[in-house]
Each structure stands twice: as structure tokens, then as C-alpha cells.
Amino acid sequence: MKDSLKIVVGVAGGIAAYKACMLVRILKEQGHSVTVVPTPSALNFVGAATFEALSGNRVSTTVFDAVDEVQHVRIGQEADLVVIAPATADLMARLVAGRADDLLTATCLVATCPVVVAPAMHTEMWMHPATQANVATLRDRGVTVLDPAHGRLTGKDSGPGRLPEPQQIADLALTALQTGGYSRDLEGKRVLITAGGTQENLDPVRFLGNRSSGRQGFALAEVAAQRGAHVTIVAGNTDELDTPCGAEIVKVVSAREMAEAVEKRATDADLIIMAAAVADFRPETEANAKLKKGHDDAALNAIHLVENPDILATTVERRTKGELGECVIIGFAAETGSDTQDPLELAQAKLKRKGCDLLMLNQVGHGKVFGELDNAGWLLAPGQEPREVPAGSKFEVAAAILDAASEL
Numbered sequence: 001m002k003d004s005l006k007i008v009v010g011v012a013g014g015i016a017a018y019k020a021c022m023l024v025r026i027l028k029e030q031g032h033s034v035t036v037v038p039t040p041s042a043l044n045f046v047g048a049a050t051f052e053a054l055s056g057n058r059v060s061t062t063v064f065d066a067v068d069e070v071q072h073v074r075i076g077q078e079a080d081l082v083v084i085a086p087a088t089a090d091l092m093a094r095l096v097a098g099r100a101d102d103l104l105t106a107t108c109l110v111a112t113c114p115v116v117v118a119p120a121m122h123t124e125m126w127m128h129p130a131t132q133a134n135v136a137t138l139r140d141r142g143v144t145v146l147d148p149a150h151g152r153l154t155g156k157d158s159g160p161g162r163l164p165e166p167q168q169i170a171d172l173a174l175t176a177l178q179t180g181g182y183s184r185d186l187e188g189k190r191v192l193i194t195a196g197g198t199q200e201n202l203d204p205v206r207f208l209g210n211r212s213s214g215r216q217g218f219a220l221a222e223v224a225a226q227r228g229a230h231v232t233i234v235a236g237n238t239d240e241l242d243t244p245c246g247a248e249i250v251k252v253v254s255a256r257e258m259a260e261a262v263e264k265r266a267t268d269a270d271l272i273i274m275a276a277a278v279a280d281f282r283p284e285t286e287a288n289a290k291l292k293k294g295h296d297d298a299a300l301n302a303i304h305l306v307e308n309p310d311i312l313a314t315t316v317e318r319r320t321k322g323e324l325g326e327c328v329i330i331g332f333a334a335e336t337g338s339d340t341q342d343p344l345e346l347a348q349a350k351l352k353r354k355g356c357d358l359l360m361l362n363q364v365g366h367g368k369v370f371g372e373l374d375n376a377g378w379l380l381a382p383g384q385e386p387r388e389v390p391a392g393s394k395f396e397v398a399a400a401i402l403d404a405a406s407e408l
């Protein structure tokens with residue numbers, strides 16, 4: 001992908017138009033050139049001056065501005081990506097009808113680049129058969145229509161129809177550009193994902209933990225949901241990440257809590273992905289009160305550890321015993337390697353030991369992977385040559401993992 005893209009941010013007239021300001025800022029900070037094309041009604045919510053200042057480009061809504069530059073055609077022709085956020089029910093209806101009665105719809109008719117539409121509206125409007133038919137038509141024509149988030153809407157009501165957060169829209173739109181959009185191959189499938197690091201308490205204020213941010217697990221959830229899956233994330237400690245659109249989150253702290261949450265939900269899952277960094281050991285005892293130096297030195301100097309359950313191996317075992325449905329199980333391998341140990345060999349041994357269908361190997365440590373935005377590695381499957389997953393954002397890596405899962 002080019003480092004600097006020409007991106008058109010289309011904004012329709014909905015209350016969520018305010019989030020487009022942040023989206024423009026995020027895309028600009030990534031080094032892209034952004035032209036904002038609002039509909040006339042979008043300017044009831046955010047003024048043109050705001051979009052001009054944030055994008056550094058002139059803003060107009062009508063095909064009759066800058067006619068000498070044939071602007072109504074040029075903007076669409078030159079774009080590498082069009083992202084419309086928010087898209088109202090009315091705008092989608094006009095896109096379906098092929099209208100060109102303002103600059104945004106004219107731009108969309110001209111654009112041959114990927115178009116990503118992020119709808120936002122009240123649940124009733126989103127669920128209306130007219131809107132659903134328009135979404136299906138746009139998807140059939142190759143437009144990427146993102147599923148909206150669930151949550152608080154403009155009034156007191158909540159449900160599906162909320163605009164995803166600006167960072168999510170930016171990540172999903174750039175991934176759609178990079179990977180050719182989101183096929184709906186996981187429509188209706190139940191996907192269970194573990195993410196983040198577990199924390200093993202020593203006393204009420206101290207724990208043993210690790211550096212996992214949860215970003216790869218959350219990216220998998222975002223992409224799986226956009227491919228039509230019902231996603232549940234069992235999340236340990238993670239960075240402050242937005243809830244993936246449409247996903248249910250179950251928060252846990254320790255490995256044993258994670259094991260229990262997975263055990264309950266694995267039975268009806270079609271795809272289980274264990275991206276969490278689970279602590280292999282926990283302190284044998286958890287003190288009820290803070291351990292004090294000078295008083296509890298014996299306990300602090302020699303922390304006795306016991307092994308945690310292996311959630312991945314246990315889930316594979318349950319499948320073998322017939323306790324789960326037919327499902328695909330994917331593990332991760334975090335390996336640093338060493339002078340004498342090749343990470344790929346370690347991962348092949350881990351794949352055999354865990355018995356899962358796919359294993360994603362990441363080389364970790366020394367600033368690699370944990371907490372970073374990018375990832376890379378190899379996908380290993382029993383009896384197959386390792387497949388390299390090229391360096392890319394954690395969203396692109398998520399798309400590659402889900403492609404491999406879909407093949408299975």
C-alpha cells in the first residue's frame with residue numbers, strides 16, 4: 001500500500017457527523033491527504049470550516065463549485081479510497097439509486113477505488129427492510145458496508161446502529177483497501193476469541209502479568225464481526241481498546257477465570273481463537289492483605305508458583321472427547337527463540353503438543369509484537385509447510401488468519 005493515500009471522507013447528515021472530525025485527524029496523522037465531502041445536511045451538524053481546518057482542503061457540497069476544475073468528477077477519479085462516515089439510510093438509498101444530486105453522490109458514481117460505508121442510524125431504520133435491502137445491494141456491487149456498533153444512540157435508546165469509533169473506522173477502512181474488503185464468509189458463525197494478558201494475584205495490590213495489549217485478539221474480533229460472525233471475546237488485561245462492533249466482551253482477570261469463561265462458551269462455537277497471553281503459573285496462595293516487607297519477607301522472597309490450566313489444550317481435548325460441536329481451533333505461539341532454538345521449530349513442536357488446527361507464530365520480545373500496531377509471522381497447520389504472514393497491521397494479520405480458518 002502507498003504510504004500516502006488520497007482519501008475522500010464523505011459525511012452524511014446524522015448526529016454522528018461529529019465523529020468524522022476525529023476520523024479526518026487520524027487519517028491526516030497517518031500521512032494521508034484527505035478531502036472531506038459532506039452532504040448539505042451534514043453541515044447542519046458540523047461546519048465546513050471545521051472540516052477545512054482539519055483536512056487542509058477546501059470543502060464543498062455541490063457540483064456547482066469549482067466547475068472550471070470539473071470537481072464533481074476529479075475528486076472521485078483521483079481518490080485511492082472513499083470512506084463515508086456516517087452514512088445515513090437516506091444516503092445509502094441514494095447511492096443504490098445511482099443519484100448524483102450532490103457532490104458526495106456524484107463522487108461515489110465516479111470513483112473506481114474501494115468505497116467503505118459506515119452506517120449510523122436508529123435501530124428501527126437500520127433494521128427496516130428497505131435499508132437492509134440497500135445494504136445488500138451495495139455489498140453485491142462491491143461496496144464495503146461496515147456493520148454498525150451496538151450501543152447508545154442519539155436519545156436514551158441503545159441497540160445496533162451506532163457509528164463505530166473513528167479509530168475503528170480508520171483501521172477497518174484501510175484494511176478493506178489492503179485486503180479487498182470483507183467477504184461475508186462467517187455470516188452467522190459463532191466465534192470465540194481470547195485476548196489480552198491474564199493477571200495472577202499475589203496479594204490485593206500485586207500480581208504477576210505480561211505485556212500483552214490484546215490488540216491482535218481485538219483486531220480478530222473486529223474483522224470476524226465485519227465478515228458476519230457473532231463474536232464473543234474473553235478478555236484479560238488489555239489496553240484501552242474500543243469494543244469491537246457487535247462483539248460481546250466477557251472480562252476476566254486470572255487464567256482460571258479465563259478457563260471457566262471459555263469452558264462455558266466453547267460448546268456452541270464454530271471457531272475458537274486463543275490469542276490471549278495466558279500466565280502459565282500463578283502464586284500458590286493469594287494473601288488476603290498486602291504482604292509487608294520486614295513482616296512477610298519469607299513469602300516475598302520465595303514466591304511459590306503452581307501451574308495454571310492450559311486452556312487451549314483442554315479445549316482441544318474436549319473436542320476430541322466429543323464435548324464440543326464441530327469447530328476449528330486456532331492457537332498462537334509467542335516465541336523469542338534463542339541462539340540454539342529456532343522459533344519455527346519451537347512452534348512446530350507447540351502445534352503438535354496443543355493439537356490445534358492452526359497455530360499463528362509471532363516472534364516476541366525486544367519491542368516486537370506486544371503492544372505494537374503491526375505483526376507478522378507464520379501460520380502452521382499439521383502436515384503442511386509453514387505459510388508466511390507478511391508484516392502488516394494487526395487487522396491485516398487478522399484477515400489472513402481468518403482466511404486460513406475459512407479454508408478449514
Ligand code: CTP
Nearest residue numbers: 274275276278280309310311312331332333334
Ligand atoms: N495458552 C492457553 N493456556 C495456557 C497457556 C497458553 O490457552 N495456560 C494458549 C495461548 O493462548 C496460545 C497458546 O496456548 O494460543 C500458546 O501460548 P504460549 O504462551 O506461546 O505457549 P505455552 O503453552 O505457554 O508454552 P511456553 O510458554 O512454554 O512456550
